[in-house]
Amino acid sequence: MGRNDIRRRKLYEEIASEIERRIHAGDYAPGDHLPSERKIMEEFGVGRPAVREALFALSKMGLVLIRSGERAVVTSPTPDVLIQELSGAARSLMATRDGVRMFQDARVLLEVALVRHAAVNATPDDIAELKEALDANRVAVNDRHRFNETDNAFHAQIVSIARNTVIDATYSGLSEWLFEQRQIAMLHPGSPQHAVEAHTRIFEAIAAKDPDxxxxxxRAHLDGVIKQYWSVWEARLSLTE
Structure with missing residues (x-):
């Protein structure tokens, strides 16, 4: 391809778009090096800053890996990259009351579907690993930091039964974005004990292969967590008024 002199307001976007097109077309496969910055500059008729911005944009998309002093390498995008790209917008949305409610609802919809799937499809090994996660959660009931870790691990174990990296990444994102909600809900009196009881009922239903x-x-567990969160949130708000 000859010199491609792009004259647009955002040159780096045009360069990134063309390189992305070539990657999707198979011109560059995972593991291949892109041309050097100088060659890209010559092809598109632009300066080094535009090329570096384009490579940075491709890196954020998970399409290339940039190492200092080396040519960019084409990589395979992962679901985690997609979730990371959404993180900034998610945190902005979580700054509003309506945004928190939307993410809470999203978590309920996701985990209710996944727990039904787990009850139908869990293998004996899955159930054994879930039992280990439940036992670890129960032991940590008086250690808030450790309890939060094991609480998340129990739910993540249920998610993993789907064996789907997109779902894993989606849950990981939701868990991260709702981290503060978990922390606040745990301040509600008796919250850890209630959570362990709920986890036990969830485990028993999965082990019994009973999706309903x-x-x-x-659903009862997550609805309870949401109520605990808003109860503590309202109490805190009343103290500031």
Whole structure:
């Protein structure tokens, strides 16, 4: 391809778009090096800053890996990259009351579907690993930091039964974005004990291969966490008024 002199307001976007097109077309495969910055500059008729911005944009998309002093390498995008790209917008949305409610609802919809799937599809090994996660959560009931870790691990173990990296990444994102909600809900009196009881009911339903009971237990658990969060949130708000 000859010199491609792009004259647009945002040159780096045009360069990134063309390189992205070539990657998707198979011109560059995962593991291949892109041309040097100088060659890209010559091809598109632009300066080094525009090329570096384009490579940075491709890196954020998960399409290339940039190392100092080396040519960019084409990589395979992962679901985690997609979730990371959404993180900034998610945190902005979480700064509003309506935004928090939307993410809470999203978590309920996701985990209710996943717990039904787990109840139908969990293998004996899955159930054994979930039991280990439940036991670790129960032991940590009087250690808030450790309890939060094991609480998340229990839910993540249920998610992993789907064996789907997109779902894993989606749950990881939701868990990260709702981290503060978990922290606040745990301040509600008796919250850890209630959570362990709920986790036990969820585990028993999955082990019994009962998707209806699993759904009911998960829905009741998450609805309770949401109520605990807003109860503590309202109490804190009243102290500032």
């Amino acid at each position: 009971a699993a759904e009911a237990a998960m």
